[in-house]
Amino acid sequence: MSEGIMQADQLPELTGNTPDLFSKFDDTIKLRENLLASGVEDPFSLVMEKVLSPTRAICNGRDTILLGTYNYMGMTFDPDVIDAGQRALADFGSGTTGSRVLNGTYQGHRECEDALREFYGMEHAMVFSTGYQANLGIISTIAGKGDYVVLDIDSHASIWDGCAMGNAEIVPFKHNDIVAMEKRLKRIPEGAGKLVVLEGVYSMLGDVAPLKEMVKVAKDNGAMVLVDEAHSMGFIGENGRGVVEAAGVMDDVDFIIGTFSKSVGTVGGFCVSNHPKFEIMRLVCRPYVFTASLPPSVVATAATSIRKLMTARDKREHLWKNSRRLHSGLTELGFKLGTDEPQSAIVAVIMPDLEKGAAMWSALLTEGLYVNLARPPATPANMTLLRCSLCALHSDEEVETILGMFERAGKMVGII
């Protein structure tokens, strides 16, 4: 076993005139060294030795409540889901060893796309190997040279990377600012193709986009609209279709991008659309073509999970209850949160700085609670955040236990 990954990186001694390609990472290496020198556990190399349920695991030897896994609907240990995966594994083997457009489309991939079409009530569904690739592929492919992509500045890395990979003009606007978005759309030269890219829930602060207004403005200005619903699928909206459903704009959105790695409880990504020419994407979208398709067991678990999410009303209700209780409880304790009221299943706790944030993260882990530590540059306005994502299977008692842990850790670190 290599011990290499357990050691912090060392700054190298430079020899001669050969430039070290890794020297561009020196600042990050230093930042990490300083953080570890302060005595906290490394927030970015946690190992889960055993997973007991969607809400419990043994982390670094401790029984831990999971509050940072995006496992919103708790589908990872659902008996029907496990059973479907086991059967597919036995019947179709461990992997497809091929691209979707060659030997990598099995019956299960079709059934998974059927489940998505039904879930969203859309004509077309295309399953990618990850959610990251879905954004990367769709955005870079449909927006070409001379077209404009207008996007929220707080967009996820996969959206930015899709922009960087394509040849379109990229125009960001201030987060959730309808007027800023409209101004930019109106300045785009006449005749140019326009794609507006939005997210239903923004994962850093857990806030929701004003999609009703934004989609209307986009459509009024002749743009196509793509909405990433990664953090709302299964939970927000009457049928769990996301913020587009809750905002009543399902029919005006051209593309919905989503993932299987959150509410669905496995891995994979997708795009659904009613565009009459959508199927051509399967031949022209490089992140779809030039990679192996998902293993049969994964698409089988995804399809089963998606079908169960259609009717998971009780779970949706309980998840809202959990989100509201955690939000109000943390507010009463004196923590500063990312939103004034709970808008999603993410509750972001704003830390004064990275040092205190890491100390708090470490103190919570000692208490037996796992949350996400999010730091710049992934966060808006250079904030350090402790991101909590709730699960429909967290019990009422667990949420109270979590609040107690936050109170003790917060007092110890001196944040509240």
Next chain:
Amino acid sequence: MDRAEVDTRIRSIIEPFNKKGVAITEDTTFAGDLEFDSLTVMDFVAEIEDEFDVIISMNQQAEIEKYGQLVDAVHDLVSS
């Protein structure tokens, strides 16, 4: 609008962003001399876009390192 007027208007926009009071010349760099981080760039570009009613896409921004290049770029945009 001539280049001198574009220059004057950008100079007044840049003032609140120029925290260290750096003397601005054609060769002043945004990342190096003015120490603009990505968030500052975004706010600064948004103000210029609104002032001149233009779009400076991120693709164009990548080509602009110095103050003089920004004035040229905006001048081209308002003249075309």
